[in-house]
Amino acid sequence: QKEVEQNSGPLSVPEGAIASLNCTYSDRGSQSFFWYRQYSGKSPELIMFIYSNGDKEDGRFTAQLNKASQYVSLLIRDSQPSDSATYLCAVSDKFYFGSGTKLNVKP
Amino acid sequence: NAGVMQNPRHLVRRRGQEARLRCSPMKGHSHVYWYRQLPEEGLKFMVYLQKENIIDESGMPKERFSAEFPKEGPSILRIQQVVRGDSAAYFCASSANRDAQPQHFGDGTRLSIL
Numbered sequence: 648q649k650e651v652e653q654n655s656g657p658l659s660v661p662e663g664a665i666a667s668l669n670c671t672y673s674d675r676g677s678q679s680f681f682w683y684r685q686y687s688g689k690s691p692e693l694i695m696f697i698y699s700n701g702d703k704e705d706g707r708f709t710a711q712l713n714k715a716s717q718y719v720s721l722l723i724r725d726s727q728p729s730d731s732a733t734y735l736c737a738v739s740d741k742f743y744f745g746s747g748t749k750l751n752v753k754p
Numbered sequence: 755n756a757g758v759m760q761n762p763r764h765l766v767r768r769r770g771q772e773a774r775l776r777c778s779p780m781k782g783h784s785h786v787y788w789y790r791q792l793p794e795e796g797l798k799f800m801v802y803l804q805k806e807n808i809i810d811e812s813g814m815p816k817e818r819f820s821a822e823f824p825k826e827g828p829s830i831l832r833i834q835q836v837v838r839g840d841s842a843a844y845f846c847a848s849s850a851n852r853d854a855q856p857q858h859f860g861d862g863t864r865l866s867i868l
Contacts, residue, residue, distance in 0.1 A: 679855065690860060693856045740854055742787050
């Protein structure tokens with residue numbers, strides 16, 4: 648079992664819709680979780696992190712964590728074409744990343 | 755610029771030559787990670803180093819690849835006798851502590867093998 652798993656997509660949503668990206672992890676001891684965004688041809692950049700169960704909101708982005716079910720998700724509200732990128736999930740004590748979910752936001 | 759610095763940005767080598775990629779971590783960071791990324795694929799972990807130590811090299815190919823992070827100077831990823839399949843983007847990242855995340859990435863080195 649991979650330590651961090653994501654649906655590779657692509658996930659296509661219309662502009663203005665909510666995009667939902669999901670990630671599951673195998674190590675119950677993992678404490679904190681990170682979402683990175685990678686535009687094509689660019690390096691990954693950190694956009695969100697979450698430590699506690701529940702929701703964490705930052706602008707149009709909401710990270711959701713459920714440690715009991717071992718999943719973390721990223722919601723993007725009012726999706727924009729500029730959100731089109733690959734989103735990578737990572738856990739605190741692991742330097743492996745999920746394979747990433749490619750998001751396409753259609754105008 | 756206090757970010758992660760990688761050079762060169764682009765590197766072209768002929769088959770059989772050596773490629774040497776450099777990475778200076780973010781100021782204050784002592785943990786360095788190297789990743790390889792093929793087009794349309796995810797980040798593949800290669801090696802994790804601290805100053806003068808290789809902590810985890812489980813993602814490094816057994817032959818031709820080596821990495822170091824000397825006491826002074828940048829981290830170096832060295833690929834000897836390059837082959838076409840080595841063509842990829844190589845990213846370096848650094849973190850402040852041993853928790854591995856969050857990581858700050860450099861802009862990457864695009865390696866092309868002729």
